[in-house]
Every structure is written in C-alpha cells, then in structure tokens.
Amino acid sequence: MIGVVLETLLYIIAYPPLWQVLIVGFAGALLVAMVAIWFERKAAARVQRRIGPYWASPRLGGFMTIVADMIRYVTQQVIIPFTVDRLAFIVTPVAVLVITILPLAFVPLSPHEIYWPVASMEYSLLIALALTTLPPLLTVVLGWASSNKFSVIGSLRESYVITAYELVAILALLAPAAATLSFNIAYIVEAQHPIKWFAILNPLAFLAAFLAILMSTSAFPFEIPESEHEVVAGPYTEYSGILYALNMGGGYIRRFIYAMLVALVFLGGWAPYTPGSGPLTGFIVPSLIVLIKACLIVFAMSFLRSVYGRYRLDQALDAAWRLALPLALLGLGWSIVLAYVNLI
Amino acid sequence: MKESPIGTSSGGALEGRRLEGMIVRKVERELYEVFIGPQHPGSGHMRIIVRLDGDVIVEADPDIGYVHRTMEKLSEVREWLKPIPLLERMTIIDACNVTLPYVNALEKLMDKSPPPRASYLRVLLCEINRIASHLYGMGIFGVFLGHSTIYMWAFGDREVFVELAEILTGARLTHTYPIPGGVRRDMPQDFPEMARRAVRYMRRRLEEYRKIFVDNPVIVKRLDGVGVISKSKAAELGIVGPNVRASGIKYDVRLVEPYEVYDELDFEIPVFEEGDSLARTWVRVEEIKQSLNIIEQAVEWLERHKGEHIIPVEDYNKLPKLHKEVYEKTGRVKLLPIHASMKIPPGKALARGEMGRGEIVYYVESDGGTTPYRVRVVTPSARNAMVFKYIIPGHRLMDLPAIYGSIDYFPPESDR
Numbered sequence: 226m227i228g229v230v231l232e233t234l235l236y237i238i239a240y241p242p243l244w245q246v247l248i249v250g251f252a253g254a255l256l257v258a259m260v261a262i263w264f265e266r267k268a269a270a271r272v273q274r275r276i277g278p279y280w281a282s283p284r285l286g287g288f289m290t291i292v293a294d295m296i297r298y299v300t301q302q303v304i305i306p307f308t309v310d311r312l313a314f315i316v317t318p319v320a321v322l323v324i325t326i327l328p329l330a331f332v333p334l335s336p337h338e339i340y341w342p343v344a345s346m347e348y349s350l351l352i353a354l355a356l357t358t359l360p361p362l363l364t365v366v367l368g369w370a371s372s373n374k375f376s377v378i379g380s381l382r383e384s385y386v387i388t389a390y391e392l393v394a395i396l397a398l399l400a401p402a403a404a405t406l407s408f409n410i411a412y413i414v415e416a417q418h419p420i421k422w423f424a425i426l427n428p429l430a431f432l433a434a435f436l437a438i439l440m441s442t443s444a445f446p447f448e449i450p451e452s453e454h455e456v457v458a459g460p461y462t463e464y465s466g467i468l469y470a471l472n473m474g475g476g477y478i479r480r481f482i483y484a485m486l487v488a489l490v491f492l493g494g495w496a497p498y499t500p501g502s503g504p505l506t507g508f509i510v511p512s513l514i515v516l517i518k519a520c521l522i523v524f525a526m527s528f529l530r531s532v533y534g535r536y537r538l539d540q541a542l543d544a545a546w547r548l549a550l551p552l553a554l555l556g557l558g559w560s561i562v563l564a565y566v567n568l569i
Numbered sequence: 570m571k572e573s574p575i576g577t578s579s580g581g582a583l584e585g586r587r588l589e590g591m592i593v594r595k596v597e598r599e600l601y602e603v604f605i606g607p608q609h610p611g612s613g614h615m616r617i618i619v620r621l622d623g624d625v626i627v628e629a630d631p632d633i634g635y636v637h638r639t640m641e642k643l644s645e646v647r648e649w650l651k652p653i654p655l656l657e658r659m660t661i662i663d664a665c666n667v668t669l670p671y672v673n674a675l676e677k678l679m680d681k682s683p684p685p686r687a688s689y690l691r692v693l694l695c696e697i698n699r700i701a702s703h704l705y706g707m708g709i710f711g712v713f714l715g716h717s718t719i720y721m722w723a724f725g726d727r728e729v730f731v732e733l734a735e736i737l738t739g740a741r742l743t744h745t746y747p748i749p750g751g752v753r754r755d756m757p758q759d760f761p762e763m764a765r766r767a768v769r770y771m772r773r774r775l776e777e778y779r780k781i782f783v784d785n786p787v788i789v790k791r792l793d794g795v796g797v798i799s800k801s802k803a804a805e806l807g808i809v810g811p812n813v814r815a816s817g818i819k820y821d822v823r824l825v826e827p828y829e830v831y832d833e834l835d836f837e838i839p840v841f842e843e844g845d846s847l848a849r850t851w852v853r854v855e856e857i858k859q860s861l862n863i864i865e866q867a868v869e870w871l872e873r874h875k876g877e878h879i880i881p882v883e884d885y886n887k888l889p890k891l892h893k894e895v896y897e898k899t900g901r902v903k904l905l906p907i908h909a910s911m912k913i914p915p916g917k918a919l920a921r922g923e924m925g926r927g928e929i930v931y932y933v934e935s936d937g938g939t940t941p942y943r944v945r946v947v948t949p950s951a952r953n954a955m956v957f958k959y960i961i962p963g964h965r966l967m968d969l970p971a972i973y974g975s976i977d978y979f980p981p982e983s984d985r
C-alpha cells in the first residue's frame with residue numbers, strides 16, 4: 226500500500242514541468258545561488274585570510290548568514306522613488322527572474338522522451354540559447370525605468386558587454402552542435418557518453434564559453450555594469466528590498482542556467498551514468514547529476530573573484546572581439562573538424 | 570525675483586571671478602553630467618563633478634570642503650599642547666607625521682631641542698605610521714579596482730603596524746607621542762624584537778603583494794599609462810609626496826631639509842619617471858621597503874643607547890620626585906600641570922615634515938600668550954587635490970577610480 230503511494234508520489238514529482246522547471250529550475254537555482262554566494266564569500270575569505278560568514282551558524286560554516294540575508298531582503302521596505310517609471314520598475318525584476326528560468330523548460334534532463342517537458346527536443350539548444358539572451362534586454366529596461374544617471378550608465382555598459390559576450394557565449398555553446406550535427410541536447414549528451422566530453426575534445430570552445438558567461442553575467446570581478454566604485458550599483462541603484470534581491474539573485478541564477486547548459490553540452494550531462502527507465506533512475510538521478518556539475522562550474526566561477534581585478538569597459542570589449550570571439554570561432558572550426566573526421 | 574544662493578544672476582564686480590565649479594552652469598547638450606560623491610561608494614568625503622561625452626570625461630571639477638573642521642581656528646583657542654591631539658584628527662592614520670612639524674615649530678619657538686633618543690623614537694613612530702598609511706591607501710586603491718584581496722591583505726597587515734604603534738605609545742591611532750622637547754614615553758624592553766619580526770613579516774608579504782596586485786596583468790593593464798602627470802605638470806601644480814616622486818621629481822622633505830635624525834639614517838628616496846598610476850603604486854611599495862629599513866636602523870640605535878633621556882636634561886631636573894620615579898621606572902613622562910598653561914615667547918616659526926602623502930607645512934605664530942596666535946597648516950592632500958581637474962579629463966569614466974585611488978587623496982586631511 227505504502228509502496229503504491231510512494232510510487233504515485235514519485236510519478237507526481239517526476240512530472241517534467243514540476244520537477245524540471247519548479248524544483249530543479251526554481252528551487253534548485255535559488256539553492257545554488259545561495260550556496261554559490263556562501264561559497265564565494267567563504268572561498269574569498271580563505272584567500273584573504275579572514276573567516277567570512279561564521280557566527281550565524283558556526284557548525285554550518287555560517288551558511289545561515291545567507292538565509293538571514295534573504296529574510297532581510299524579503300522583509301525590507303521597498304522604496305519606490307517618485308521619479309521612476311513605476312510599471313517597468315516593478316514588473317521588470319520579476320519578469321527577469323521568470324525569463325531567466327525559462328530556458329530550463331527547453332532542455333532535456335533525461336534521455337527518455339516521456340520525461341521531457343516539451344514534446345520535441347529537435348532544436349532545444351537553439352531555443353534555450355535564444356531564451357538566455359532575453360534577460361539582459363530587461364536589465365537595460367530597468368536601468369532606463371530607474372531614471373537615475375548611474376542606472377543609465379550601468380545599463381549602457383550592460384548593453385555593450387552583452388553585445389560582445391553573448392555572441393561569444395552562443396557561438397561557443399553551439400560548437401558541440403556543429404560537431405554532432407544536431408541541435409538536440411539529448412542527442413549531444415548521448416554522443417558524449419561515457420567520457421568523450423566536449424570540454425576535453427574541444428577545450429577552446431569550453432574556455433570561450435566559460436569566459437563569456439563570466440562576463441555576460443557580471444560575475445564579481447567582471448561586474449563592469451554594476452561596479453560599485455564607478456556607478457554605485459549600476460542598473461540596480463534605485464532598487465531596494467525584495468526587488469533588489471531579485472535583481473542581484475538574477476545574475477547568479479543566469480550564471481546557473483548557463484552552467485546547466487555548459488554541463489549538458491560540454492561536460493557530458495549525466496554522462497558517466499547510464500539512466501534506467503523508472504522515474505527515479507531515468508529522470509531524477511540524471512537531472513541531479515547535471516545539477517551538481519552545474520554547481521561545480523558556478524563555484525569555479527566564484528573563485529576567480531579573489532584573484533583578478535576589474536577590466537576597464539573598453540579593455541573588456543577589446544578582449545571580447547580580439548580574444549574571446551576568435552577563440553569561439555576556433556572552437557567552432559575545431560568542432561567541424563571533429564565532425565569531419567567522425568570522432569564523435 | 571529672488572536670487573538663488575549660488576545662482577548665475579548678477580554678482581556685481583565678483584561676476585565671473587567666483588570659484589570655478591561652484592557656479593551653476595549650463596551643461597552642453599551632448600554632455601552628461603555625473604556627480605561622483607559625496608555620498609558615493611567611490612568618492613570619499615568629496616565630490617567630483619564629471620562631465621562625460623559618451624564614455625570619455627571632458628571635464629572634472631573636484632569639489633572639496635565637505636569635512637572642513639576649522640582645525641586652524643580651533644588651534645587658536647587651545648593652550649599650546651592641546652592642538653597636538655586635535656591636529657592628529659586630520660589624518661588619523663598618520664598621526665605622528667601630521668603633528669611632528671607642529672611640535673618642531675614649538676621647539677623652535679621655545680629654543681628647545683630633543684635628546685637624540687627622543688628623535689629616534691619619533692622617527693621610528695613616523696616610519697611605522699608611513700607604512701600603515703601606505704597600506705591603507707593601497708587597500709582602498711585595490712578595492713577601487715575591484716581587487717578585494719589586496720584590500721583585505723593590506724588592511725590586515727596594516728594591523729601589524731598599528732599594534733606596533735600601540736605597544737610603543739599606548740594608543741592605536743591617536744598617539745599624541747611627540748611633546749615639545751621629547752616624547753611621551755620610552756619604548757618597552759621587548760619592542761626591538763617585535764619590530765624586527767614585523768619588518769621580516771612585511772618584507773615577505775610585499776613579495777606576495779607584488780604577485781597578486783602590482784604585477785597582476787589585469788591591474789597593470791588598468792594602471793599602465795593612466796593618469797599621467799608629466800614632470801613639468803607636476804612641478805607646475807605643486808603636488809607633493811609619492812605622487813610627485815612618481816613623476817620623476819626627487820622631492821622629499823626628509824632629503825631637502827632633514828629634520829629629526831633623518832640625516833643620520835641610511836635610506837633612499839624612490840623615484841619613478843613614468844608619472845602614471847602604476848608608477849605611483851610602485852613608489853608606495855618601494856617606500857614601504859625603505860621605511861622598513863629605517864625602522865631596523867632606528868631600533869638598532871635605540872638598543873645601543875639604552876637608558877638615555879627622552880626629554881631634555883633641564884626638563885628632567887625640574888620634575889618633582891614622584892614624577893622622576895615614574896619616569897625612571899616606567900619610561901613614561903608625566904607632564905606637570907604647568908605645561909597646560911605654559912607661555913611661549915613671541916615669535917614666528919615654520920616647520921615642515923614628510924607625511925605618508927607628502928609634505929606638510931606648519932606656520933606657528935606666538936604673541937607670548939597661553940594659546941597660539943596663529944596656526945597655519947598646509948597638508949599634502951590639499952596640495953594634491955588640484956590634480957584631479959587636470960589629469961582626469963581625457964580618460965574614460967572607468968579610469969576615474971584608477972586615478973583617484975592612485976593619488977591617495979584623503980579628504981579630512983585636505984579640508985582640515
């Protein structure tokens with residue numbers, strides 16, 4: 226009897242939209258963002274010979290500090306200045322969050338068709354990448370809606386940076402598609418089975434993707450659009466409370482979504498593991514493997530903050546067009562060579 | 570029509586002669602005016618009004634005076650010794666350097682000179698302060714460039730020298746150490762060993778700083794060729810301190826007009842020719858090394874000359890028995906109450922010294938009363954403030970922190 230109930234529950238949880246978009250996508254992204262922030266602070270503290278978050282929960286290494294921060298953001302007063310465009314000011318951060326998570330509805334986290342949130346995965350990589358380009362546009366909108374000079378400068382910088390680096394990110398992430406001659410992420414993942422990962426076969430594209438994601442999601446030393454000592458908080462200068470938290474968390478969640486894509490197309494998705502057919506072994510376990518790989522990528526990105534300084538905007542753009550773009554194109558070319566010699 | 574307080578309407582004979590930058594002016598249509606400060610994470614207690622053409626700064630107006638505390642006027646209503654703890658507040662991170670010339674000026678007026686041991690102790694504290702001040706500036710500079718590690722490292726290592734100063738003087742920041750004719754207390758027995766350990770530690774750390782910050786490719790790219798002050802411009806603007814030495818001018822008060830015992834010590838004045846932000850950073854790093862050398866020499870001298878007086882002998886002879894006992898037992902000088910209301914012979918005195926940020930000049934005038942008639946202070950930051958107006962234009966907005974941080978401008982010191 227209990228077995229039947231459990232199995233029913235399992236099937237309910239494994240309903241793809243629920244599991245993939247809400248649990249892995251939304252709750253998972255929130256958790257990963259929190260853990261990433263905590264890890265970033267702890268790792269940076271280690272390098273900088275400090276302790277970092279500690280007293281809120283010494284046994285958890287101060288993780289509760291992040292939770293307390295979240296509670297503070299949620300309960301804090303939201304100040305909406307008179308001068309802003311109210312509708313855009315309030316709606317945009319929420320829209321950013323929703324649209325940021327949307328690409329997850331178009332990626333397969335299981336090889337079995339029944340566990341896909343959409344019927345066909347034929348063009349999943351293209352659609353997911355197209356959706357990842359939407360949130361930065363809204364960042365520009367919210368900077369404009371704030372009617373603050375620093376916000377305008379910040380969103381202008383954002384538009385420069387994303388023009389340069391999203392292109393690189395997309396080209397680099399399309400490299401595996403060129404090698405496998407398919408936009409189907411499920412197929413790309415299967416092609417990498419068990420250890421023919423594209424990160425190993427095509428390190429150039431992987432490096433370009435890593436760099437471009439760091440830049441286009443404004444990870445800490447690369448947060449040119451919101452660098453504190455020039456433009457206060459960039460597009461988010463006028464925001465406070467939960468709306469600010471949505472914006473700030475938005476960056477981490479975007480990084481996480483990108484990391485999911487990288488984990489799928491470069492790190493072999495659920496690769497060393499061969500999924501079974503039940504909901505547990507066929508869907509939940511593979512998706513958790515992808516989640517953990519994505520987590521590791523986000524952690525690796527967080528670690529860079531303690532080593533590097535901030536590039537100047539023109540230097541960052543210079544690096545994009547002269548270094549990252551050729552790197553991505555080389556990766557793409559190498560993928561075509563891989564496809565030609567039938568290595569995959 | 571009511572006139573606006575800082576309006577553009579008729580100002581009579583003063584029209585057009587008011588301070589540039591304080592007048593409400595029309596901004597040209599295509600320019601974008603941004604107010605960096607005073608409540609801005611990257612400004613300190615000042616404001617730079619920046620006019621942008623796209624991303625390029627075409628005009629920069631430093632707007633100072635937000636932390637003006639009437640130091641000069643307050644000094645006039647205090648008895649002779651009391652301005653010392655007051656004037657420290659201008660640059661609390663460089664407290665001995667900022668008050669020493671005042672004390673020197675008083676000594677000139679009183680025709681007193683400190684015994685050598687007191688001079689060495691003063692120099693020792695001055696160099697400890699200089700290192701702490703440079704580390705402070707470097708940390709702030711690092712975080713301006715988005716390099717949080719150097720910020721934490723520099724502030725953490727500054728603590729070593731702050732504590733060293735505490736062991737020597739009893740206070741972390743506001744030492745009030747030099748008094749006319751000497752210093753307030755002698756160094757503790759175990760101080761030389763601690764100082765040597767701190768010096769060894771800092772030398773090792775500087776190597777790590779070089780690896781992560783000064784030679785970091787990203788930082789070098791941000792600083793190289795940015796905010797160049799040419800040799801002639803530096804001379805023309807009259808800037809001082811590490812900034813002028815980074816532009817190729819060998820000017821240091823310790824060199825041109827040695828005070829205390831600087832002429833007996835063996836040290837170099839680092840000079841760089843480039844005049845850009847990177848050179849200014851390097852000058853500070855090199856100066857820290859030189860200060861470490863001076864600390865070693867001073868400590869060695871002090872060890873060799875144990876038991877010498879730290880106040881003039883005639884002052885010592887005037888002390889009552891109890892005060893003499895305290896002085897001999899603990900090395901502390903207990904000032905007599907008479908010092909609070911002492912009178913200083915009429916006269917004028919000028920004294921200068923080299924702070925971490927540059928040359929500080931005191932002009933002290935006495936009319937024979939219990940308080941100074943006039944105390945004029947010219948601080949290094951006040952002389953460096955003008956530089957922003959001339960070197961920032963032409964750079965990009967993101968270069969502003971790279972220049973501002975490299976000048977190591979300290980508003981409370983500048984505004985006095």
